[in-house]
Amino acid sequence: MESETVGPTPPIDWSVDRADLDIRLAASQVEVPAEFLSDLEDRGIEVLFSVDDRVEASRDWWPLAQIWALEGLAPAIADAVVRPATTTEVADVVAACSRHGVPVTAAGGRSGVLGSSVPVHGGILLDLTGLAGILLVDSDSMVVEVAAGTFGDTLEADLAEKGFTVGHWPQSISLSTVGGWLACRGAGQLSNRYGKIEDLVVGLEVVLADGSVVITGGHARAAAGPDLTQVFVGSEGTLGIITRSWLRLHHQPKVRLTSAFGFESFGAANDACRRIMQRGATPAALRVYDSTEAAPRFDTGDAHVLLVLDEGDTHLVEADMAVVAEECTTADPLDSSLVEQWWEDRNDVAGLAAITKKGFVFDTMEVTVSWSNLDSCYRSVLDVVGAMDGVRVVSAHQSHAYSDGACLYFTFAARPEDPTVREAWYVAAWDVAARAALSAGASLSHHHGVGLNRARFMAEALGSGFEVLVTLKEALDPQGILNPGKMGLPDRFGEVFWP
Numbered sequence: 001m002e003s004e005t006v007g008p009t010p011p012i013d014w015s016v017d018r019a020d021l022d023i024r025l026a027a028s029q030v031e032v033p034a035e036f037l038s039d040l041e042d043r044g045i046e047v048l049f050s051v052d053d054r055v056e057a058s059r060d061w062w063p064l065a066q067i068w069a070l071e072g073l074a075p076a077i078a079d080a081v082v083r084p085a086t087t088t089e090v091a092d093v094v095a096a097c098s099r100h101g102v103p104v105t106a107a108g109g110r111s112g113v114l115g116s117s118v119p120v121h122g123g124i125l126l127d128l129t130g131l132a133g134i135l136l137v138d139s140d141s142m143v144v145e146v147a148a149g150t151f152g153d154t155l156e157a158d159l160a161e162k163g164f165t166v167g168h169w170p171q172s173i174s175l176s177t178v179g180g181w182l183a184c185r186g187a188g189q190l191s192n193r194y195g196k197i198e199d200l201v202v203g204l205e206v207v208l209a210d211g212s213v214v215i216t217g218g219h220a221r222a223a224a225g226p227d228l229t230q231v232f233v234g235s236e237g238t239l240g241i242i243t244r245s246w247l248r249l250h251h252q253p254k255v256r257l258t259s260a261f262g263f264e265s266f267g268a269a270n271d272a273c274r275r276i277m278q279r280g281a282t283p284a285a286l287r288v289y290d291s292t293e294a295a296p297r298f299d300t301g302d303a304h305v306l307l308v309l310d311e312g313d314t315h316l317v318e319a320d321m322a323v324v325a326e327e328c329t330t331a332d333p334l335d336s337s338l339v340e341q342w343w344e345d346r347n348d349v350a351g352l353a354a355i356t357k358k359g360f361v362f363d364t365m366e367v368t369v370s371w372s373n374l375d376s377c378y379r380s381v382l383d384v385v386g387a388m389d390g391v392r393v394v395s396a397h398q399s400h401a402y403s404d405g406a407c408l409y410f411t412f413a414a415r416p417e418d419p420t421v422r423e424a425w426y427v428a429a430w431d432v433a434a435r436a437a438l439s440a441g442a443s444l445s446h447h448h449g450v451g452l453n454r455a456r457f458m459a460e461a462l463g464s465g466f467e468v469l470v471t472l473k474e475a476l477d478p479q480g481i482l483n484p485g486k487m488g489l490p491d492r493f494g495e496v497f498w499p
Contacts, residue, residue, distance in 0.1 A: 024065075024073040025452075027485065028494035029122040032079040036100050040082060045089050046130070048081040057081045057125045060110040060117050061172075062453065063363045064426050066356045075118045075452075078105070078125035085130040087205060087213060087243040094241060095211025097124055097481050103493060105483050106237040108149055108177030112184060113364070114451030116236045120485040121493040128179055131243055134158050141220075142249040143202055148179030148242045164249045167194030170447075171347050179242045184449035185234035187407070189346060191400050192277075193284035193312060194250060196447065198233050205244035206232050209477040218246065231472070236449055237483040239476050253311035257321050258339035261331035262303030266290045266396075267375045269306045272327045273401045274371045281323040283310040287342070290378075292395035293411070298338050306331065307339045355413070360392070361422045362413040365433055367442040370405040374398075377440035381410055384432040390414040390425060400446065407446040408437075427499040435460075450487045452498065458488030 023029075041047050048054070058078050059065050065075045084090045097104040103123035110117050119125050131149040137159075138144070144166065146155060152173035159165055168188035170176055180186070181197045182204070188194065203217030217229040232240050263269035269288040276286065287307045289297065294305040308324050310317045355362050369377045378396055385394040391414045400407040410433065416425050434457050438444065444454055444461035459466045466488070473480075473489050480492030 022073050023076055024068045025076050025118070025120050025496055025498050027076065027120045027496045030079075030101070030103055030493055032102050032123060033100055036096060036102065037080055039096065040093060043089070043092060045093065046083040046085070048083065051077075053081050054078050054125070057107065057110070057127055058119055060107075060112045060115065061175075061352075062113055062115040062118070062451070063352070063356065063361075064423065064453070065115060065118070066353065067361070067422055067426070070357065075115060076120045077122065078119040079122045081125045081127055083127040083130045087131070087207065090126070090128070090131070090207050090241060090243050091211045091213055093124065093126060094207050094209065094481075098210050098479060101479060101481065103481050103484050104241075106179070106183070106241045108180035108183075109151060109172070109175045111172035111175035111180065112451060113448055114453040116184065116449055116451030116483070116486055118452060120452070120496045123481075126241065128241075128243070129177065131179075135244070137162060137164070137249070139164075139249075143246050144249050145244065145246050146178050147244055148177060148182070150178050152176055152178070152181070159249070160252060163252050165252055166200060166247050167250050168197055168200060168247075173347065178245055178247070182233050182242050182245060183236050185445075185447060186449075187400055187447035189399070190284035190309070190311070192282050192286055192402075193310065195248075196400075198230060200248045201229060201233060202246040202248060204229050204232055204242055204246075206240040206242055208240050209479065209482050213243075214240075234449070236451065236486055238473060238487055238489055239482065241482070250312075253313075253317075255314045255317050256309065256311040257317050258310075258336045259308045259321065259324060259328075260334035260336050260338040261306045261308075261328045262300055262334050263288075263306060263331045264304070266304045266378060266398075269304045269331070270371075270374055270398055270401075270406065272306065272331065273398065273406065275327045276323055277401050277403045279323050279327075281320040283308050283320050283324060284312070285309040286398075286401045288398040290396055292393065293397055298334075298341070300334065300338075303332065303334075305334065305338065307342055309339050309343070358415075359419055359422075360413050360415045361426050361429070362411075363426065363429070364409060364411050364448075365430070365437070366399070366407055366409040366446045366448055367437045367444065368405055368407050368446045369437070369440065369442040373441040374406060374408065377437055377442050378408055380436040380440045381408075381433050384436045385410075385412045385429055388414065388425070388429060388432070390416045391429075408442070409446075430454075452486060452496070455486060455488040456499065 103121045105119040107117040129149040131147040136145040187196045289305045394412040396410045399409045485496040
């Protein structure tokens, strides 16, 4: 391995005595046999038992869990944190969990915001960050083989030294791992150019529920049955545990160009994006901020702001930006430094903890919607959340554009006078927002995934296809040990008492 650097976990200090933490998700807890853990230690696999280690590893950036932490509550606590260093060790741990009927929850950087890596039934929290580093760079095929626990900033820094990039730049890049990107079907902020993670992945190594190891894909295109790689991409550790991947590479960009425009309406700005994409141009980023978000961020008054960034080969970038200019002739040109301002600030999430401590309820919801339904989806979600008592702000931006539709990224916040109703407000806001989006023809998620928070909407979102997913889960994980309680799938260990 060329890099063993492990990135930081989210730097949150909730100032809570962890010895006094209560478990909020009062799900049935599975007792892990002592001999099971002793056997893992005898094999040389790192096992962590302290309360601090277990509490820290058992949470992610789910905003509701942050509220619970301030109240002395933990969503759940693993019985032990196991940190393997090889695929063989992962397979040994999972096989042992299968023999003993112990739930196992895989986790990487735990940057998720929906509770997907919370071990709701205790058991084993499988920390995959010990599997880190670039294993091989195939410069002829432009493919990198990389361990699943590799943090994004480390991966990109190592590739940049060789003149390459994967091009996957999520907001959480320094907190998230390659395996997490794949497990949650993540998107980088330049996905218009490089694609989402499902477009970038060529193949996977996956440990199944019985401890067996399979390798999927490996070829740019194949017609040997369904694409098994995509079965595991987005499965959030419920069908198998990703330990290694092969991702497409790109050359480091030769040029970067930016521009910015102000539009009279959110719809007009997005219509310009639609025309740009449908002409075949693929600027790396086309981001539209409604005036509610743009005004405080960019000081642009009532304008709905379109930010454009493209990078890559000089000829291609210049052609893309020419298309952009032609499709934005009715807009007001803005200072392109707004794009650099966004780029510099895009990964700053330090304010989220402060907002929570001040008594606010805050979250974001991203969905994908067709261009024909985008305006109605935008207005529907803003209307239903905006009508709730105590709401302070509800807004949206369009963060990823495609030829057939785009991602709408909603933000909502409230500060109830009675702090004891924050959880109830949060649940109600998600209920009305998610169902308004689904009713408007949107998907359930674009890149955050499902986890716990969206689990109750899965059957509604997938319709009859949900039973296909259930059947697949039962076939690959008949004991239900892999990340139970998530994605709305049947839970053999008992009910999770939320929401």
